[in-house]
Amino acid sequence: MTPPLSPTRYLPAGLCALAGAAIFQFWGNATHGYIVSNSLFYWWGFQWVNPASETQHGFLILGISAFLLHRNLKGAGNAASSREAFLPAACAMALGLGLHVLGFTAEQARLSIAGLLVFMWGVLAFAGGSRWARASAFPLLFLVFAIPLNALDSAGFWLRMWVVGTSGAFLHALGIHVLVNGTQLLSPDGTYDYDVAAACSGVRSLVALSALSLLVGYLRFNRKALWVVMFAACFPLVYLGNVVRIVSIVGAAQRGGQAWGDRVHEAMGFVVFAIVLGGVLGIAEVLSRWRPAWVVQAPGGPVVTPREYSTPSGRGPWPAAIAVVVASAVAIGLLVRAAGMPATGGSGIVLAEDGVNPVSLPTFLGDDWIGRRSEVTQIERQVLPPDTGYSRKVYVSLSDPTKQVFLSVVLSGRDRTSIHRPELCLVGQGWTIRSSFAHQFAYPGAPEGFPATVLRVEKELITPRGRVEEPQLFAYYFVGSQATVATHWQRLGRDSWDRIAHGRSDRWAYVVVQTGSSDGEQAALARLQTILDGTLPAFQKHA
Numbered sequence: 001m002t003p004p005l006s007p008t009r010y011l012p013a014g015l016c017a018l019a020g021a022a023i024f025q026f027w028g029n030a031t032h033g034y035i036v037s038n039s040l041f042y043w044w045g046f047q048w049v050n051p052a053s054e055t056q057h058g059f060l061i062l063g064i065s066a067f068l069l070h071r072n073l074k075g076a077g078n079a080a081s082s083r084e085a086f087l088p089a090a091c092a093m094a095l096g097l098g099l100h101v102l103g104f105t106a107e108q109a110r111l112s113i114a115g116l117l118v119f120m121w122g123v124l125a126f127a128g129g130s131r132w133a134r135a136s137a138f139p140l141l142f143l144v145f146a147i148p149l150n151a152l153d154s155a156g157f158w159l160r161m162w163v164v165g166t167s168g169a170f171l172h173a174l175g176i177h178v179l180v181n182g183t184q185l186l187s188p189d190g191t192y193d194y195d196v197a198a199a200c201s202g203v204r205s206l207v208a209l210s211a212l213s214l215l216v217g218y219l220r221f222n223r224k225a226l227w228v229v230m231f232a233a234c235f236p237l238v239y240l241g242n243v244v245r246i247v248s249i250v251g252a253a254q255r256g257g258q259a260w261g262d263r264v265h266e267a268m269g270f271v272v273f274a275i276v277l278g279g280v281l282g283i284a285e286v287l288s289r290w291r292p293a294w295v296v297q298a299p300g301g302p303v304v305t306p307r308e309y310s311t312p313s314g315r316g317p318w319p320a321a322i323a324v325v326v327a328s329a330v331a332i333g334l335l336v337r338a339a340g341m342p343a344t345g346g347s348g349i350v351l352a353e354d355g356v357n358p359v360s361l362p363t364f365l366g367d368d369w370i371g372r373r374s375e376v377t378q379i380e381r382q383v384l385p386p387d388t389g390y391s392r393k394v395y396v397s398l399s400d401p402t403k404q405v406f407l408s409v410v411l412s413g414r415d416r417t418s419i420h421r422p423e424l425c426l427v428g429q430g431w432t433i434r435s436s437f438a439h440q441f442a443y444p445g446a447p448e449g450f451p452a453t454v455l456r457v458e459k460e461l462i463t464p465r466g467r468v469e470e471p472q473l474f475a476y477y478f479v480g481s482q483a484t485v486a487t488h489w490q491r492l493g494r495d496s497w498d499r500i501a502h503g504r505s506d507r508w509a510y511v512v513v514q515t516g517s518s519d520g521e522q523a524a525l526a527r528l529q530t531i532l533d534g535t536l537p538a539f540q541k542h543a
Contacts, residue, residue, distance in 0.1 A: 009126075009127060009129075009317055010127055012126070012317040012318050012320070012321030013123060013126040013127035013317070013321070014127075015321050015325065016090075016093055016122075016123055016126060016321055016324045016325070016328075017123045019324065019325050019328040020093065020096070020097070020116075020119045020120075020123065020328065022328075023097065023100070023328060023331060023332060023335070024039070024040045024041060024100070024112075024116055024119075025038070025039050025040070025041060026038055026039070027104065027332060027335040027336070027339065028040025028041065028043065028100075028104075028109075028112060029042075029043045029104075029109055029112070030104045030105075030107045030109075030338065030339060030415075031107045031109060031415055032385065032415055040100075040109065040112050040113065040116060043109050044058075044109075044113055044146075044147075045058075047148045048146070053148045054148070055146065055147075055148040055207075057145075057146070057207065057208045057211070058146035060208075061142065061143060061145050061146040061211060062143065062146060064142065064215065065139040065140070065142045065143050066139070068138060068139040068142065068218075069135060069136055069139040072134070072135035072136070072138070072139070073131070073132070073135045085125050085126065085129040085130050085133060086126060086316055086317050086320040087320060088125065088133075089122045089123070089125035089126035089133070089320070090122065090126065090320040090321070090323055090324050091122075092118055092119070092121055092122030092125065093118075093119050093122035093123065093126070093324045093327070094122075094323075094324065094327045095115075095118055095122075096115040096116065096117070096118035096119030096120075096121075096122060097115065097119060097327055097328060097331040098115070098331075099111055099112070099114055099115030099118060100112045100115035100116065100119070100331070100335075101115075101331050101334050101335060101338070102115075102500055103115060104335055104338055104339075105334075105338040105341075105499050105500050106495075106496035106499050106500055107415070107496075107499070108492075108496060110147050110148070110149075113147050114144075114147075117140045117141075117143055117144070120136075120140055121133070121136055121137065121140050122324075124136040126317065126320070126321075138218060142211070142214070142215070145207055145208075145210070145211035145214075149207065159239070159242075161435070162239070163239065163242045163243055163246060164180060164184075164185065164246070165180070166239075166243050167185070167243050167246035167247050167250070168180040168185065170243065170247055171185075171247060171250055171251070174247075174251070176250065176251065176254050178250055178254075184432075185246070185250055187253070187254070191253065191254075191257055191258065192250070192253035192254075192257065192258045192261050193258075194246075194249060194250065194253070194261065205238070205272070205273070205276075206234075206235075206238055209234050209237075209238060209273070209276045209277070210231060210234045210235070212234075212277060212280070213230050213231050213233060213234035213276075213277075213280045214227060214230060214231040216230050216280050216281060216284055217229065217230030217231060217284070219296065220284050220288065220295060220296060221284075221287070221288075221294050221295060221296060222294060222295070222296045222297075223294055226287065226294060229283075229287075230280060230283065230284060233279065233280055233283050234276060234280060237275060237276040237279040237280065238272075238276055240275065240279075241271070241272035241273075241275035241276050242272060244268075244271065244272070244275060245268040245269075245271065245272050248264050248268055248271075249261045249264050249265050249268060252264040338499075341414070341499070341503065341505050346481035346506065346507070347411065347479075347480075347481055347506065347507040347508075347509065347541075348479040348480055348481050348482075348483075348484065348509065348540060348541050348542055349409060349411055349479060349507070349509040349539055349540060349541065350538070350539050350540070350541060351389075351411075352389075352391075356387060356389045356411075356413070357389035357390060357391055357411065358389055358390070358391035358409045358411050358509065358539055359391065359538065359539050360391060361391055361392070361393045361407060361409070361535055361538065361539060362534065362535060362538050363393075365395065365530075365531065365534035365535070366534065367398070368397055368398050368399055369395045369396070369397060369398070369405075369530070369531065369534065370395065370396055370398060371393035371394070371395050371396075371407075372393060372394045372395075372396060373392075373393060374392045374393055374394050374406065374408070376390045376392070384410075384418050385412075385413050385414075385415045385418050386413075387413025387414060387415075387418075388410065388411065388412060388413055388418040389409075389410070389411035389412075389413070389507075390408075390409070390410055390411070391408075391409045391411075391539065392406070392407060392408035392409065393406075393407055394406050394407075395407060395531050402516075403515075403516075403527060404515065404516070405513060405514070405515045405527055405528060405530075405531045406512070406513070406514040406515070407511075407512070407513050407531055407535060408510075408511070408512040409509055409510070409511050409539060410509065410510040410512075411507055411508075411509045411510075412507050412508050412509070412510075413507065414505060419478070419491070419508055419509075419510045420488075421488040422455070422474070422476050422488075422510075422512065423455070426455070426457060426474065431457040431458065431459050431474075432457065432458050432459070433455050433456070433457055434455075434456040434457065434458060435455075435456045436453055436454060436455045436456065437453075437454055437456075438451060438452070438453060438454070438486060439451075439452050439453075439454045439475065439525065440452070441475075441477075441528070441529060441532055442529060442532075442533070443532075443536055443540075443542075444533050444536055444537055445537075450477065450484040451477065451484070451485065451486035452475045452476060452477040452486050453475070453476055453477065453486045453487055454473055454474070454475045454525075455473070455474040455475075455476075456471065456473065456474075456517075456521075457471070457472050457473075457474050458470060458471050458472070459472075470516065470518070471516070471517045471518055472514055472515060472516050472517055472524075473514065473515060473517045473521065473524045473525065473528065474512065474514045475512070475513045475514070475528055476510065476511065476512045476513075477511055478490070478491040478508055478509065478510055478511070479508065479509040479511060479540060480494060480495070480498075480506045480508050480509075481506045481507075482506075484542070491508060495508060509540075511540070513528045513531060513532060515527050515528055
């Protein structure tokens with residue numbers, strides 16, 4: 001018979017759920033730079049309706065997870081819930097709270113979402129025993145695909161380069177002499193010009209298609225290893241599908257001009273989807289025919305023989321529930337402390353008298369460079385937290401005014417969202433990133449320099465001579481109180497560790513130097529170094 005809704009199990013489970021819901025609602029989100037809300041539920045849901053997050057598939061993932069949970073519970077039979085589930089369920093809820101405290105302290109909402117999913121599994125296991133624990137494990141894990149994973153932006157750049165390189169080689173083999181310039185594919189006679197943007201590299205669809213691939217494996221096979229096989233099969237198929245897409249677009253443009261290529265571009269998005277999903281289903285069919293024993297015979301996993309349900313003793317769930325409530329109270333104390341953590345770790349940047357902004361950059365650098373003020377835009381001030389500091393100038397060579405260098409220092413406040421990956425804002429400003437490389441800049445008077453990342457960027461300009469591409473070098477690095485790092489991910493790792501292990505929140509600075517490179521990269525790098533030689537001692541404390 002079906003387990004009754006006994007207060008001895010469901011009331012303590014409900015108490016645990018309420019405690020967790022309060023924590024994730026009122027102390028769920030520590031970053032208010034872009035989404036001003038304390039709620040982790042709101043932060044996560046906002047990503048599903050925000051086009052910039054590219055996580056609009058979140059509602060679909062949520063619906064599929066709900067369906068899988070219902071299906072699994074229905075297929076598992078009326079298995080009795082065991083008292084032994086209380087302790088592991090309580091431990092899971094405590095682990096989920098611990099992950100959230102770490103994520104909140106490190107200002108990493110995605111880690112907090114992982115904690116939320118673990119906590120939800122603990123509540124379901126507490127309420128329904130081993131039956132609900134088994135039934136909810138995969139549906140909750142599947143919700144990971146609804147988490148915005150911005151790390152794919154970095155992977156997407158290299159995926160774009162690989163897709164363009166392979167497509168160019170294949171087109172050459174077909175006798176189409178297309179020119180490959182970074183992520184651009186150009187006709188030698190100017191008939192067409194295509195820039196392979198992030199959408200064409202497959203990154204935007206990669207998460208959704210990999211989720212569907214895993215789902216096919218889960219619904220089709222009874223072995224977890226095969227779920228992984230189906231999930232992994234998606235990645236080469238996405239790569240193949242986008243190569244086919246690019247080759248088809250350029251091939252059509254070669255025969256009928258840009259207009260034909262544009263028509264094919266509109267249709268090929270569906271073709272990529274068909275290639276990936278069709279390939280995954282084909283692999284599943286081959287495996288099913290090869291080993292029929294691997295195929296799921298009944299929905300929801302193996303059928304559990306029904307048995308009589310015995311209500312557990314009233315002493316069973318309550319001690320575990322009380323332990324979870326105590327853990328929740330401890331978590332709230334830690335979260336309140338983390339929420340009030342000031343930026344106490346100091347800064348590697350010299351501060352102005354107001355203590356918020358970096359010191360003003362020098363106006364004159366020797367006899368050849370003069371610095372002109374570059375105002376912070378109103379959009380930047382609206383989007384970034386109010387305690388974000390700025391200092392920036394455009395340095396112009398007096399001997400050759402066409403030679404200019406932009407120098408910007410953005411100093412974070414308490415909220416780490418004052419600083420973000422430069423690749424995001426560059427693309428939003430109309431720049432195309434061609435490639436990147438590491439570079440070591442010198443610090444005046446120091447034996448060792450410091451690392452930086454240099455991006456090769458271009459922007460199309462309309463001049464009296466027509467449309468021209470303006471190449472530039474965009475160099476950036478991050479300065480903390482005890483370290484200078486070259487990448488966004490290095491800064492996040494160092495900052496998160498300092499917040500968690502040392503309770504220290506540094507005011508990290510994001511430094512950018514940018515100049516044109518039409519006279520060659522070596523000349524551009526030398527120009528950047530010249531500006532840094534004249535300004536670093538004034539605004540940066542150490543190399």
